[in-house]
Amino acid sequence: MKRHLTVAALAATTLASLALPAQAQDSVYVPLLTYRTGPFAGSGVHIANGMRDYLEMLNQRDGGIGGAKITIEECETGYDTKKGVECYESMKGKNPVVVNPYSTGITLQLIPKAAVDKIPVLSMAYGLSASADGGNFPWVFNPPATYWDGASVFVKHVAAVEGGLEKLKGKTLGLMHLDAPFGKEPIPVLEALAKKYGFTLKLYPVPAAQMQNQGSQWLAIRRDRVDWIYNQGWGAMNPTAVKEAVKAGFPIDKLVGVWWAGGDDDARAGEAAAKGYKTLNFHNTGNSFPVMQDILKHVFDKNLSQAKREQVGENLYNRGVYNSMLIAEAVRTAQKITGKKAVTGEDVRRGFEALNITDARLKEMGMEGFANSVKLACNDHNGHNKVFVSQWDGSKYVKASDWMDPMKEIVRPLIEQEAKDYVAKDAGWPKRTAPCEKGA
Amino acid sequence: MFYREAGQFKKTYAADMAVFPILQDRIGIAVILIVAAVVIPLTGSTFFISSVMIPFLVFSLAAMGLNIVTGYTGLISLGTGAFMGVGAFACYKLTTIFPNVNIIIWILASGIFSAAIGAAFGLPSLRIKGFYLAVATLAAQFFLEWCFVRVPWLYNYSASGAIQVPQRTLFDVAITGANATPTTRYLVLLGIVVLMTWVASNILHGRIGRTFMAVRDMDIAAELMGIRLLPAKLMAFALSSFYCGVAGAVMMFLWYGGGEAADAFNIRQSFNILFMVIIGGLGSLIGCFLGAALLNIVPIILKFGFPAIGIAIGSETAEHLNHLLVGGLIIFFLIVEPHGLARLWQITKQKLRTWPFPY
Numbered sequence: 095m096k097r098h099l100t101v102a103a104l105a106a107t108t109l110a111s112l113a114l115p116a117q118a119q120d121s122v123y124v125p126l127l128t129y130r131t132g133p134f135a136g137s138g139v140h141i142a143n144g145m146r147d148y149l150e151m152l153n154q155r156d157g158g159i160g161g162a163k164i165t166i167e168e169c170e171t172g173y174d175t176k177k178g179v180e181c182y183e184s185m186k187g188k189n190p191v192v193v194n195p196y197s198t199g200i201t202l203q204l205i206p207k208a209a210v211d212k213i214p215v216l217s218m219a220y221g222l223s224a225s226a227d228g229g230n231f232p233w234v235f236n237p238p239a240t241y242w243d244g245a246s247v248f249v250k251h252v253a254a255v256e257g258g259l260e261k262l263k264g265k266t267l268g269l270m271h272l273d274a275p276f277g278k279e280p281i282p283v284l285e286a287l288a289k290k291y292g293f294t295l296k297l298y299p300v301p302a303a304q305m306q307n308q309g310s311q312w313l314a315i316r317r318d319r320v321d322w323i324y325n326q327g328w329g330a331m332n333p334t335a336v337k338e339a340v341k342a343g344f345p346i347d348k349l350v351g352v353w354w355a356g357g358d359d360d361a362r363a364g365e366a367a368a369k370g371y372k373t374l375n376f377h378n379t380g381n382s383f384p385v386m387q388d389i390l391k392h393v394f395d396k397n398l399s400q401a402k403r404e405q406v407g408e409n410l411y412n413r414g415v416y417n418s419m420l421i422a423e424a425v426r427t428a429q430k431i432t433g434k435k436a437v438t439g440e441d442v443r444r445g446f447e448a449l450n451i452t453d454a455r456l457k458e459m460g461m462e463g464f465a466n467s468v469k470l471a472c473n474d475h476n477g478h479n480k481v482f483v484s485q486w487d488g489s490k491y492v493k494a495s496d497w498m499d500p501m502k503e504i505v506r507p508l509i510e511q512e513a514k515d516y517v518a519k520d521a522g523w524p525k526r527t528a529p530c531e532k533g534a
Numbered sequence: 535m536f537y538r539e540a541g542q543f544k545k546t547y548a549a550d551m552a553v554f555p556i557l558q559d560r561i562g563i564a565v566i567l568i569v570a571a572v573v574i575p576l577t578g579s580t581f582f583i584s585s586v587m588i589p590f591l592v593f594s595l596a597a598m599g600l601n602i603v604t605g606y607t608g609l610i611s612l613g614t615g616a617f618m619g620v621g622a623f624a625c626y627k628l629t630t631i632f633p634n635v636n637i638i639i640w641i642l643a644s645g646i647f648s649a650a651i652g653a654a655f656g657l658p659s660l661r662i663k664g665f666y667l668a669v670a671t672l673a674a675q676f677f678l679e680w681c682f683v684r685v686p687w688l689y690n691y692s693a694s695g696a697i698q699v700p701q702r703t704l705f706d707v708a709i710t711g712a713n714a715t716p717t718t719r720y721l722v723l724l725g726i727v728v729l730m731t732w733v734a735s736n737i738l739h740g741r742i743g744r745t746f747m748a749v750r751d752m753d754i755a756a757e758l759m760g761i762r763l764l765p766a767k768l769m770a771f772a773l774s775s776f777y778c779g780v781a782g783a784v785m786m787f788l789w790y791g792g793g794e795a796a797d798a799f800n801i802r803q804s805f806n807i808l809f810m811v812i813i814g815g816l817g818s819l820i821g822c823f824l825g826a827a828l829l830n831i832v833p834i835i836l837k838f839g840f841p842a843i844g845i846a847i848g849s850e851t852a853e854h855l856n857h858l859l860v861g862g863l864i865i866f867f868l869i870v871e872p873h874g875l876a877r878l879w880q881i882t883k884q885k886l887r888t889w890p891f892p893y
Contacts, residue, residue: 131854168848170837170848170850170853175794175797176589180834180837180838183580183585184838187579187580198694199794202793203791203793206699206792210712210713222694223693224693224694273683274683274796274797275694275695275696275796278693303801515692515693516692519692520701522701522712
């Protein structure tokens with residue numbers, strides 16, 4: 095019942111804000127494309143709650159961002175591209191300041207539209223890796239790191255555990271991936287690194303229809319005597335991989351997932367034996383940070399959240415919070431640049447390019463230790479920021495390594511090449527016209 | 535009263551065999567075409583045109599394709615999504631290899647590739663029927679879906695595996711790509727759909743269509759009457775896949791504008807179109823439009839329509855309701871009206887004709 099009331103209240107406030115254009119003067123409209131239904135709802139619900147609750151907290155605690163109230167509207171995509179694009183079409187007339195597609199499929203659809211509709215796309219550590227090239231993709235942002243950065247950090251982590259990059263020679267590293275565009279992303283980087291450091295790369299694709307049946311892949315992994323596995327998986331594929339690794343007797347602390355393979359429920363599937371499972375991450379877990387306490391105080395104590403109290407601090411919930419923090423900071427930066435309260439999509443695009451979240455700013459937001467600094471630039475829409483490895487301790491993820499820089503010198507040329515290819519294939523691709531910010 | 539054909543005399547065989555023999559129908563069609571081609575582009579909002587009308591027309595075309603093989607010829611196909619995919623990838627390859635040829639020609643030509651593949655997968659239909667044929671077409675779905683992911687040549691070796699729809703113009707107006715306005719894309723699509731519906735209607739009312747229906751009603755009897763089953767069934771598969779292929783090409787080029795194509799043409803798409811055909815009416819062209827309208831527009835009304843008129847309904851609640859409703863509708867139609875919405879329309883027509891003195 096509570097949930098229904100919240101939904102009703104939400105819709106009512108949205109309607110009210112639509113009906114009163116006068117109020118729209120000092121508000122920013124942030125639509126959230128979320129998925130609480132469908133095959134991937136298990137992860138989607140937590141992310142959706144985190145994204146919502148942080149923005150709601152800003153509204154409750156500070157009255158919005160820099161005096162502009164945030165109008166939050168969720169639109170259900172079910173992780174389905176068609177429905178996601180429907181959502182986008184329905185809200186693009188209401189002057190959104192940024193759109194979060196939350197699916198690589200939807201992101202790919204929105205990339206060509208962004209420049210035409212003048213709405214920036216924030217695909218936080220997913221989407222098209224090549225869109226990190228701001229010169230060719232002025233409207234698309236994918237901080238804090240690309241999948242290619244992630245794969246390079248995985249190799250760095252292996253080297254750190256094995257005792258140095260030169261120890262990689264002769265080792266066998268496996269990539270277990272969803273057999274779809276998202277899953278195949280890390281292949282070029284891992285191939286380049288295999289050549290450079292002399293390790294063998296083996297690929298274990300998992301077809302989307304067979305996510306919960308990985309018997310043959312794990313048999314092959316045992317046969318090939320693979321030393322480390324990198325798991326580029328999503329949805330039901332991840333808990334299955336953890337379960338199968340346990341069953342196959344694979345050392346679980348040598349199975350490292352990309353950040354999207356880091357749901358608390360993914361690791362729980364392996365029960366006690368999953369202790370030691372690793373995943374990459376760019377934000378911390380737990381609810382001890384001041385920002386999480388503020389969410390509990392301003393959102394949960396007023397019954398404004400759809401989440402359960404104990405879910406605050408779980409990995410994917412915190413990821414939603416991190417995502418909304420990037421939105422809020424970009425809006426804040428845009429307000430600072432333009433001096434306006436009610437910024438537009440075009441202003442927020444500039445805000446993203448000038449985004450510089452320093453350690454001091456993180457402390458101010460109550461996020462010290464929660465996240466690392468993020469800096470974007472005119473032609474670098476990703477930042478290739480630091481990530482770390484977190485490890486499942488049996489009940490939660492804990493930080494298991496230092497913040498590590500991705501191998502930018504390898505990733506960046508690949509990105510620029512890929513961006514060039516993308517633009518070359520599209521005859522009508524618009525040239526960048528927007529000037530760069532001063533000092534950015 | 536409204537549908538009384540009294541006083542409408544036919545003086546030639548051609549007039550008697552016309553698709554719309556009654557004056558009222560002809561007026562109705564003309565009104566629908568005027569509304570579709572003039573009123574909607576002038577008055578419809580961008581959202582209405584891009585999220586309601588364009589998907590509706592694309593799905594109508596795909597449903598027409600499936601209806602030819604399932605409704606008219608009685609052969610169940612679960613490979614619709616994959617055949618649409620073949621059309622989309624064929625169109626993408628053609629337009630990237632020959633960029634100077636008009637895209638509309640490639641959209642229509644991509645159906646030929648789909649037809650060839652459809653005919654190849656239709657071969658087992660001579661030996662097997664019913665569920666067994668459904669399984670054989672399912673194999674087509676899975677095999678082609680596998681190809682869409684695993685053959686990088688199809689998506690020009692792009693790292694993301696997605697296809698990009700380049701900008702193409704007609705009379706110097708962009709009709710594909712991000713710069714094409716929804717109205718332009720809608721009008722081009724409408725033209726293609728009207729043309730293909732007209733062709734389908736003529737084929738299905740003629741000798742070929744009658745062959746299909748004879749095969750559907752009893753294939754042994756049809757064979758005894760001199761219909762050769764293999765060419766008839768293969769023709770049905772080829773024609774059906776041609777329509778599906780064009781539907782897939784317009785879906786990618788005029789609606790989606792690129793993206794993860796393999797994902798758009800999965801098994802769920804095949805089922806979705808099968809439901810449209812079942813709910814709309816097997817063996818009826820108007821049923822394709824009615825089914826596509828119902829299954830495409832109801833979810834949008836639930837999701838965006840209710841909140842817009844003030845009935846608060848959460849986005850995810852609408853999604854759950856939608857699943858319940860579609861499932862319920864399928865069961866309802868299978869039990870109460872197996873001939874679908876098209877049959878309901880016929881009953882209405884008959885009632886209108888005898889109103890106010892039914893007999």
